[in-house]
Amino acid sequence: MRRILIIDDEDDIREVAALSLESVAGWQVLTAASGADGIRTAQAERPDAILMDVMMPAMDGPTTFREMQRSPDIAHIPVLLLTAKVQGVDQRRFAGLGVAGVLFKPFDPLTLAEQMANALGWRDDG
Amino acid sequence: MSASTGNPGEVARQLIAALWERSVPLICERLEELDRASNDAVHGSLSPAARASAAETAHKLAGSLGMFGYPRGTELARDLEQVLEAKGAIDAITLCQLVASLRASLPL
Numbered sequence: 001m002r003r004i005l006i007i008d009d010e011d012d013i014r015e016v017a018a019l020s021l022e023s024v025a026g027w028q029v030l031t032a033a034s035g036a037d038g039i040r041t042a043q044a045e046r047p048d049a050i051l052m053d054v055m056m057p058a059m060d061g062p063t064t065f066r067e068m069q070r071s072p073d074i075a076h077i078p079v080l081l082l083t084a085k086v087q088g089v090d091q092r093r094f095a096g097l098g099v100a101g102v103l104f105k106p107f108d109p110l111t112l113a114e115q116m117a118n119a120l121g122w123r124d125d126g
Numbered sequence: 127m128s129a130s131t132g133n134p135g136e137v138a139r140q141l142i143a144a145l146w147e148r149s150v151p152l153i154c155e156r157l158e159e160l161d162r163a164s165n166d167a168v169h170g171s172l173s174p175a176a177r178a179s180a181a182e183t184a185h186k187l188a189g190s191l192g193m194f195g196y197p198r199g200t201e202l203a204r205d206l207e208q209v210l211e212a213k214g215a216i217d218a219i220t221l222c223q224l225v226a227s228l229r230a231s232l233p234l
Contacts, residue, residue: 010186010189010190011152012145012148012149012152012190013189013190013193015145016142016145016190016193016194019138019141019142019145020138020142023134023137023138023141024134024135024138025134026134055182055185084185084186084188084189084204086204105188105189105190105192105193106188106189106190106191106192106193106194106197106200107193108193109138109142109193110135110138110139
């Protein structure tokens with residue numbers, strides 16, 4: 001079973017994404033409400049992938065990703081950024097960070113797992 | 127929270143509908159902040175900090191409303207974010223119209 005860590009400071013986004021991945025794809029979901037908590041959870045739980053919001057207070061998504069890259073035990077975990085920014089310049093900036101992919105808010109809860117699987121090249125998933 | 131048994135998509139739909147109900151107070155709070163910002167803009171008293179905060183709130187709404195099945199709400203919230211983030215004097219009339227349209231687009 002896939003294990004996914006969702007990092008987002010907004011409760012409603014975290015909850016909808018979690019229940020979407022759990023109920024539609026049957027994946028196991030871990031959650032964190034901040035970048036710092038997300039790094040700790042990733043180090044402790046070693047998920048198969050991380051879905052992380054871009055705009056978070058204190059430590060935003062790109063900063064959190066760069067911190068993760070400095071930690072050898074979790075640097076290999078693929079990270080998908082989640083953003084409500086729709087402008088091309090933002091998209092290119094995020095893609096240039098070296099993340100596995102960028103997904104957009106609002107996501108469709110019924111196809112979020114499929115989008116993630118496609119972005120991650122998980123051919124055996126929805 | 128519970129959902130009747132069924133296919134995974136239907137279960138997810140039911141759970142998301144329940145989460146929407148739980149999120150309504152937060153959505154209303156965010157709309158109230160946008161109401162205050164548009165009123166202040168009309169009266170020429172919208173501070174830079176309040177404008178930035180309202181832009182962030184519009185951004186959050188843009189990111190969540192479509193997820194709950196309200197894509198028109200996301201479009202209007204994105205328009206609001208752009209108006210609030212635009213350089214220079216704010217277009218208070220457009221801001222008021224967008225906030226009213228956003229509120230009307232949601233089943234609150």
